[in-house]
Every structure is written in C-alpha cells, then in structure tokens.
Amino acid sequence: MRLPNTEVTFLGAKAMAASRLSRGELINGWLFMAPAIVLVGIFLIFPILWSLWMSFQVGRGMNFTFGGFANIVRLTQDPVFQRALGNTILFFVVQVPIMLTLAALMAVALNDPSLRFRGLFRTAIFLPCVASLVAYSALFKSMFADAGLINNALLSLGLISEPIYWIRDPFWAKVLIITAITWRWTGYNMIFYLAALQNVDRSMYEAARIDGVPAWARFVYITIPMLKPVILFTSVTSTIGTLQLFDEVVNITEGGPADATLTLSLYIYNLTFRFMPNFGYAATVSYVIVVAVAILSLAQFYIARDRRKS
Amino acid sequence: MTRMSLGRGLTYLALSLVSFISVFPFFWMIIGATNTSADVNLGKMSFGTALFDNIAHFFSLFDVPRVLLNTAGIAVAGTALTLLVCSLAGYAFEVFRTRYSERLFALFLLMLSIPFSALMIPLFIMISRAGLINTFAGVILPGIASIFIIFYFRQATKAFPHELRDAARIDGLKEWQIFLYVYMPVMRSTYAAATIIVFMANWNNYLWPLIVLQSNDNMVITLIVSSMRSGYNPQQGAIMVATIIATLPTVIIFFLLQRRFVEGMLGAVK
Incomplete structure (x- = not known):
C-alpha cells in the first residue's frame, strides 16, 4: 500500500x-x-x-484507427464526462475530509486507556468494514427509501417536515452516497490512526496536561503533527478509492438521477459495456484516473520524503 | 472535576452514538429479513413473520446452493493461488535479492496503485479472446498476482530468521523444501492475515465478476444481490436474506480472527 x-x-x-x-x-x-x-x-x-x-485509437468495437489526440479533444467537449469528473471530485473533496476527521477523533477517544468498553466501541465502529460493498449498498438503498426508515425517523424527530427523496433528488442522492461511503470506511481509517497513536509517546501528553494545556490544544499541537504521516497515507488511499467509486453508485443510485451520482469508473463501464462499445474513448477516460492517481501517489511520496529530511 | 466528567460523558455519548450508527444497518438487515417487502419499504423497525417466505422466495429466484458454491470456489481457489504465487515471490525478492530483482521490485511498486478501471477494458478483451468469458478461470486469473500481497510478504520476510535458513541448508534441504517445510510454518500468522484480506476481497468482488460472468449458472453472491434491486417490484425481504448470506462469512471470519483481521488490514504499513 x-x-x-x-x-x-x-x-x-x-x-x-x-x-x-x-x-x-x-x-x-x-x-x-x-x-x-x-x-x-x-x-x-x-x-x-x-x-x-x-486511448489514441478511435472507432466502434474492435475497429480501431489511429486518432491521435481526438479522444482527448472529445473529453473537453463531453458534458457527461465532465459531469462524472465533477461528481467524482466533489465526492472526494467533501467526503474524505469528513471521514478522516471523524476517524481521527474516534481514534483519539479510543486511545485513552482509562476509557471503559474500549474493545466494544472499537469492534462496533470497525464492523462496517466487514460488509461487502454490494451488500451494504442494498441496506442503504432500503433504509433511505422514499417512505422508508430514515425518512420516518427524521419526520418523527421533527427534523424535516416532508420526506426527502434520497434516491430521486440529484442533491440528496449525492448526500446519500457520501453518507454511505463515510459509514463504510470511517472505522477502517480509524484503525490506522489507532495504530499510529499507539506509537506516540504518552509522557508528552502528560507533560502538556500538567502544564494546563486544554484537550483541544493537545489534539491540534501534539496529536495532529504526530499523525501527519498517517493522515497523508489515509488521505491518499481514500482519494484513490473515491476516484474508483463504482459498487455503491451502481447499487444505490445507478449513477442517477440524471447522472447526478455518475462517477468516472461507472462512466467507463457504461462506455464499454452499456452503450455501443467505444474502447478507445473509454480507455482515455480511464487514463484520467491513472494520471490523477499517479499525481496523488507522487505527491504523497514527495511530502513524506520532505518530512524525513527535516 | 465536574468539567472532566462532563467531557468524559460527552465522549461516551459520542462513541455510543457512532457505535450505534455503525452497527444499526446490520440490525436493520436482520429485521428486514423477517418482514415483507412492503414493510421494509415503509421502514418497519420490528420483527415480522415473513422470514420463511423471504427465504423461500430467495431460493426460488436463484439456485442459491450453486451460487454459494461458485462464490466459495472462486474465493478459495483465488486465495490459495494468490497466497502461493505472492508468498513465493515476496520471499524470493527478499532472500534472493540481486540488482535486477531490486529494479524489478521497484517497477512493481510503481504499479501498486494502478486503478482497476484502467485495466478493465484490455483485460476484458484479453479474457474474451482467450475464450474465458463466463468461466471461473476468467474471474480468478487476473487477480492472482497482487503486488500488494507480494509487498506484504516481502516485508514480513524481513523478520524471518536467517539462522533457520542456514540450518536447513546445512541439513541438506533444497530451496523449495526450505520454503515449504521451514518458511511456511514459521510464517503462518502472516499467511493467516493475508488469507483474510485476500479471501474477503475475492468473496466481495463485484465489478470484475460482473464483466466476466454472464450466465445464470455461473453467478456469484454479489451479482445476485445486485441483480435483485432492479425490476418493477424488488423483493426487499428476500434482498435482506441475500444480504445476510453475503455478509455472514466475512462477519464470522472477523469475529473468530479479529486480531489477525486488523493485522491484515494494517498490512505493510506498520
């Protein structure tokens, strides 16, 4: 990894x-x-x-001819691609920070040895990682049905006055996908933070506590700098994961409504297997992901190296 | 002092809330399996009496034993092959290092995060030209060599004591015998952790089987769970039954081998 x-x-x-x-x-x-x-x-x-x-070939099915940069030009004129790219970027820009913040907070809370039921909490929060992506998507789809459980709960708590169309509304469909991914992966990331926190010298916290440094300041000035490598690692892996988002959007929203949750991976799949197969253009779209992943990996590598020198 | 306990109380509250949210969908799955489709859609939060109807309905839709056998077969064969191929390579990259193998390994690492979406199209064309569409071999083959697992075994091999190898060689064991009779037993906890992650990945795999497997006889569990959502009137109760069956093996593995499970996830990051 x-x-x-x-x-x-x-x-x-x-x-x-x-x-x-x-x-x-x-x-x-x-x-x-x-x-x-x-x-x-x-x-x-x-x-x-x-x-x-x-990705430099054009044509239907297996009839390729060399097209030079035609596919790249097509990317710039393809509103569906831009939609998918925009959605994918939105998913990781919004979801990754929420999830990692939650994961770090949970890990810090669970790392306190005087806390009771630590094992129980840890197991519960980690449990979503055990569910397969398709299975948990099915669960979320049914919980967030129009007249379903979540709407009932929100209505009876008085938080909303009419049901939210989670799956049919373009905005709420995005919220639903982000909620679902956050549920599935927060515990997974938390494990990495917990492992890293166990290597942090406890005496430093004790000293800060005795000096009267408040808890939030200990978190900002001691914990976060210590966790920097793990934060970097989890943000890069999570972003790479989000760039390849497929199972959830297929099984919860089918990329809809009106492409509101279409992702790059799903668009590649559609271009290859659902529409008239256009392998060349689909390959070009897939290289957008390759390039994004490569840039992210390099960035991680670069930042990690810088840190080691200093 | 009261401030402290207030903070503590909030921590417990927050952790309890997050734990509840984390576990709740699993309860929902179990409750849903006992309710009718209409009740699931209406968010009914109490146990119903439709469990046996749902199970019967699910078994009438698909040849469930066959699907499970397919899924288990693919997962077990894929896991065994991955572990064999990748542990051999990880061991060799560490123990039989040469300048060239180091360069090759660096090249492998460069490809560690190649997204599957970028391989999907060429792999599909290759597998169909090889006549492996709709075969289990077509599902298993591309996934056997995992760079991550090779890396994982190489990292673990760094802790494999040299003395054991030397002693075995003095005893006249051949290299493959050392691997089989010394390395594999000594490294069993590494194998256990790797087994869990690879098995889970295989059992839960969706996109690639979706591309390769096309006949009803060859379905795997993720494909049937996914296929049940479409149609005019998806049978929610039966979907819940299917979801339980899809989730059960990994939940069992998790509770039996929790520590190894987490070790496997942390993998090479240590």
Whole structure:
C-alpha cells in the first residue's frame, strides 16, 4: 500500500551490487519469482500499456484507427464526462475530509486507556468494514427509501417536515452516497490512526496536561503533527478509492438521477459495456484516473520524503 | 472535576452514538429479513413473520446452493493461488535479492496503485479472446498476482530468521523444501492475515465478476444481490436474506480472527 522507503531499497541494492548469491540460489530465486512476474506482466503491465495505446485509437468495437489526440479533444467537449469528473471530485473533496476527521477523533477517544468498553466501541465502529460493498449498498438503498426508515425517523424527530427523496433528488442522492461511503470506511481509517497513536509517546501528553494545556490544544499541537504521516497515507488511499467509486453508485443510485451520482469508473463501464462499445474513448477516460492517481501517489511520496529530511 | 466528567460523558455519548450508527444497518438487515417487502419499504423497525417466505422466495429466484458454491470456489481457489504465487515471490525478492530483482521490485511498486478501471477494458478483451468469458478461470486469473500481497510478504520476510535458513541448508534441504517445510510454518500468522484480506476481497468482488460472468449458472453472491434491486417490484425481504448470506462469512471470519483481521488490514504499513 504505502510506497517503501527508497533509501533502504537503494542501500540494499548497493550492498547486493557484488552478488554473493550462488548460481543455484540465483536460479531458485528467479524460479520462485517467475509465476508472479509472468502474471504481473500479462495482467498488469501489458493491459496498462495497451490501454494507453487504445486511448489514441478511435472507432466502434474492435475497429480501431489511429486518432491521435481526438479522444482527448472529445473529453473537453463531453458534458457527461465532465459531469462524472465533477461528481467524482466533489465526492472526494467533501467526503474524505469528513471521514478522516471523524476517524481521527474516534481514534483519539479510543486511545485513552482509562476509557471503559474500549474493545466494544472499537469492534462496533470497525464492523462496517466487514460488509461487502454490494451488500451494504442494498441496506442503504432500503433504509433511505422514499417512505422508508430514515425518512420516518427524521419526520418523527421533527427534523424535516416532508420526506426527502434520497434516491430521486440529484442533491440528496449525492448526500446519500457520501453518507454511505463515510459509514463504510470511517472505522477502517480509524484503525490506522489507532495504530499510529499507539506509537506516540504518552509522557508528552502528560507533560502538556500538567502544564494546563486544554484537550483541544493537545489534539491540534501534539496529536495532529504526530499523525501527519498517517493522515497523508489515509488521505491518499481514500482519494484513490473515491476516484474508483463504482459498487455503491451502481447499487444505490445507478449513477442517477440524471447522472447526478455518475462517477468516472461507472462512466467507463457504461462506455464499454452499456452503450455501443467505444474502447478507445473509454480507455482515455480511464487514463484520467491513472494520471490523477499517479499525481496523488507522487505527491504523497514527495511530502513524506520532505518530512524525513527535516 | 465536574468539567472532566462532563467531557468524559460527552465522549461516551459520542462513541455510543457512532457505535450505534455503525452497527444499526446490520440490525436493520436482520429485521428486514423477517418482514415483507412492503414493510421494509415503509421502514418497519420490528420483527415480522415473513422470514420463511423471504427465504423461500430467495431460493426460488436463484439456485442459491450453486451460487454459494461458485462464490466459495472462486474465493478459495483465488486465495490459495494468490497466497502461493505472492508468498513465493515476496520471499524470493527478499532472500534472493540481486540488482535486477531490486529494479524489478521497484517497477512493481510503481504499479501498486494502478486503478482497476484502467485495466478493465484490455483485460476484458484479453479474457474474451482467450475464450474465458463466463468461466471461473476468467474471474480468478487476473487477480492472482497482487503486488500488494507480494509487498506484504516481502516485508514480513524481513523478520524471518536467517539462522533457520542456514540450518536447513546445512541439513541438506533444497530451496523449495526450505520454503515449504521451514518458511511456511514459521510464517503462518502472516499467511493467516493475508488469507483474510485476500479471501474477503475475492468473496466481495463485484465489478470484475460482473464483466466476466454472464450466465445464470455461473453467478456469484454479489451479482445476485445486485441483480435483485432492479425490476418493477424488488423483493426487499428476500434482498435482506441475500444480504445476510453475503455478509455472514466475512462477519464470522472477523469475529473468530479479529486480531489477525486488523493485522491484515494494517498490512505493510506498520
């Protein structure tokens, strides 16, 4: 998941420069790696390159002709693509910060050793990670039905005066998707924060507490800086996850209403399997995700490295 | 002192609320399975009497045992192959390091976060040209070599004691025997954690089976749960039954192996 420490890798490579492996070990080593190398070559390296090549091709089905940058030009003129891109960006810009803030707050609360029922709370908050994406989407779809549970609850609490059409209203459909993803992934991210908090020196908190530093200030000035690498890691993985959002939007809103929850992944799927197949253009859209993910990964790598130097 | 306990009280309140929200949909799933479709749509929050009707309806819609067998078969075979291929590679990348294998590994890591959406189209064309559409092999093959799992095993192998390898070699064991009889038993907790994540990913996989599997005989559980939502009158009670069945294996694994489960998720990040 996380990019490794390159310094270590390079040192390792240097130490190995004069290989001390015997001939037998060399042969065995490559034999052990061979199945993985062959499979990665066939099912990862080849397709990603082919996809790049495809993105410069135009035509229906398997009838390709070279189209140069035609597909990229088409991206700029395709309102559906721009819709999908806009939705995808909106999902991660709004959802990732909400989820990570919640996850960090939960982790800090649960990290207090004097808290009772810690195990119980932790298990409960982690539980959503166990549900498959399709299964929990089905649950959310039924809970948020027009005359369903959530509307009943909100109406009887007097929070709303008429039912919200969660699935049929463009705005509320987005809210619903964001709520659903937040439910599913907050506990997952919390686990990373908890693991990181366990490495933080407790005496620092004690000293700050004795000096009369209030809880919120301890959180802002001690906890957050300590958690920086994990915050970075979780924000990048969450953003990458959101860029590939598919199962939920298909199973809760089917990308609707009127493409209000259409995501890039769903658009690629539609271009390939639902509409007249246009592999070239679909590949171009998929490369938008590749480029976004690459930029994010590089950014993570860059920030993490900077931090290590200082 | 009162301030402290007020804060403490708010913490308990907040944690209880979040825990409730986290667990609630699971209750809803169980309650929903006992209610009629109409009652589910109306948000009825008490147990009903339609459980057996819902189960019967679900079993009448699909050949459920077959679907479960398909899903389990794919998940077990996929998991076994992934663990074998990736642990061999992770072990070898660590133990038999050469300048070239290090470069290759760096290349692998560059591809760690390639999104599946970008592979979907070429993989679909490849699998259909190979005649593997609508076969389990077509579902399993592209997922066997996971760079993340290779990386996970390589990281874990750093803790595998050299002395054990040396001793085994002095005893005359061949490399594959060392892997099989020394490495695998010693690393069983790593295998356990990896098994959980890979099995879950396979069991819950949706998009790729949706593309590859097209006949009713070959459906997996995620596909039938998803297919039940469409149509004029989705049978909500039966959907709940299906959702319970889809969720049960992973819930069981989670409660039996909670610690390993979390270890697996944290994976290589430690």
